[in-house]
Amino acid sequence: MGKLTQRAVLAAKPSMGRDGKAVKRSYQDGDGLFLICAPTGAKSWMLRVQVDGKRRDIGLGSLDDGSGRKAFAEGDKRLDETPLMLRKRLTLAEAREKAAALRKLAKAGSNPISERDRERVKVPTFAKALEEAHKALKSGWADKTAKAFKTSLEEHALPKLGAMPVNVIGSAEVIAALAPIWTDKPEMARKVRSRIGQVLAFAKARGWRSDALPDARELRSGLSRQKRGGSFAAMPYAEVPAFFASEWGKAETASRFAVLFVILTAARSGEVRQATWEQIDLEARTWTRPSAIMKMKVPHVVTLSDAVVALLERWTPENDLRAGLIFKGLRGGALSDAALSKALETAGRSETVHGFRSSFRDWAAERMPTLPAMVAEMALAHKVGNATEQAYLRSDLRDMRRALMDAWGRFVAPSLSGVAANVTPLRAGEAA
Template identity: 35%
Template sequence: MIKRDHTPGKLKPISLKTLPNGWHADGGNLYLFARGNSRTWVFRYVAPDGSRRNMGLGSLRSVTLARAREMARALVAKVHDPENPVDPIQEAQQKRQVDKAAEVARRTFKQCAEAFIESKRHGWKNAKHAAQWDATLSAYVYPVIGDMPVDEIDTPHIVSVLEPIWHVKSETASRVRSRMENVINWATVSKFRKGDNPARWRGHLDHIFPAVRKVAAVEHHPALPYRSLPDFMIALRKRAGVGARALEFAVLTAARSGEVRGATWDEIDLEERVWAIPASRMKAGREHRVPLSDAAVQLLRGLPQETDNPLVFPGSKKRVPLSDMSLTAVLRRMEEHGVTVHGFRSTFRDWSAEQTTYPREACELCLAHTVGDAVERAYRRGDLFDLRRGLMADWGQYCLA
């Protein structure tokens, strides 16, 4: 039981650091609680509802005896106010709630966007993805609504961001809209705003802006006509260097540049003639098995394997893949200025559609494209691998014709 003593001034500054463990009353409901080297000021009182409460006022290191007495006097006045007695702890809790609500109200779109990007950063396979988000939002969104409280953003604000670029940078505008929608969805789930998302497309912004496909034609990667491919491959095989071999392998497998440049020897089984690309390196996030044709196997067998480097096509620096520009540079040296590395996938697709009778699904799966809706994919459990092996064998023979 703690004795009540409303007369302040019992403690002496000189003795505060040497007091034994326990409660030490100064009077006026002020106590110093000692435990080891710890010294804490505590205001002990009976709340208006009759409950006994202990309210910490800070440590002896940060609050002097004089300041602690001043704080205690102010709190005694609140507790014993004859007209409106107050529970100081309850008052402090209410203030924190008000401050938190005010903080939420001040949460800006930019703050929400930065938090959203950070929450997704480790889930994105490519670090460039986060950089692209930062770049587009900084260029088009932050100057207009970046400093606005996110719960105040409405359709006119979204329109003011998109209107200047929708007709002149349609693809960029579409990505900007999608990214704003994602950020605002995150803010809603995080309780920083309520209501519908003003950046949503279907049933909302589609009544304000024309669809992107109607504004500008889709820009495809320039591709080499498949009838010109055999001559191109003859010239390519005469080229020396890792970049040339990587480009040749990309053509033979119809794979993306990044998949080829990141290929490691442990992904390739030359005996089974299979290249198994792990899900972590695939655009769709699913493992992709590539049947290797005779031409692809022959190319791989002719490559040196470095014992301390797992990469099939190593760059100039140890354990660092080739850059994307390495493959493009090969095309430039061959004076194929109107062709891109990615375009060879279109070359393969045009050839498979016009020169073979393989099913469309097999051709699309060779490109690691998603085929059919969710129901169809659920019933088609296989990846048509045997069928694709025949298709890729024919493609390899055509490339070497």
């Protein structure tokens, strides 16, 4: 039972200081509930609880002495229908009820302040949350990523989720949004699933939802099984030398030689299409790629094998000043990705240009097992190791990468590497 009575609450006054001025005074009711009387005479309720081991004073609202209710006509239930947590004026009985509820939440490990304010938060729809998430997160993304994030959700998520408040969206709602594209467009569906999760995580961080995010396993169990695959089709590495030799014997075209350059360097199509002569140092036998053309936006140095150097020397006309793009399109600009794909198609192959990176990685795993796996990963410009390992690994393993790329060049193009037939001589430390 509380110490305060209605009569005591109404009679409460601030204390008087030694200087004769009024000062704040607290009246304890019990169980952490206090009536605070300000120097002005205004009265309010405060709850004192322990949250995460620290004392917290939580304002509950001002004292309702009954005068405010006179504004309501008889029978008007608007005041009574207002949820307790939203009431800004409280009687003694209401203050005790509200304090008891918040104290119980604090003991259960919840944040009583968040719970007090939860109903005051206006929960936006998924469409509005998408706008807010995109606005807040896009500064950390590339323009292409930011555009794809928003466009994909507008097309595939908003039709089902757009009008829903973000706090009611669960696994069933996400499954309904993904179902139309889950088997027909599996790669896009997986991206949309991830991006929906990002929006919901953003909403939770903003206090718009309290439920856990939809579980990925629940989502998969509620959707049809996707066809296996999704990776870039790759040429078996054993077939690469014959393909290279066949293309090497054909007419010199920018797209064909760009594909051959992709094979020998295990680079991405975009990196090769944007490669310039200024990035090449034939004396040091390196290709220094600036961050602007790299997927990870980090500069990367590729070591050049004898085969790569031979390709560049053959491709360069005698009167070429070796300036600007190495492989130019018909109009002088960079080749398109489609141009390289067309070169493969013309050669009668169904694989992708990007797939040659997988061909290289499979060859490295099977034919160069004595080299650490991270050497091949670094050659592909992939991140290696966890954050701690990356902090301590200061070397780019260039010497080992050079040995690896030289061996790859001899395997793919023995005739350009001074090797008779398709036999790859092994240097010390290389595995058969």
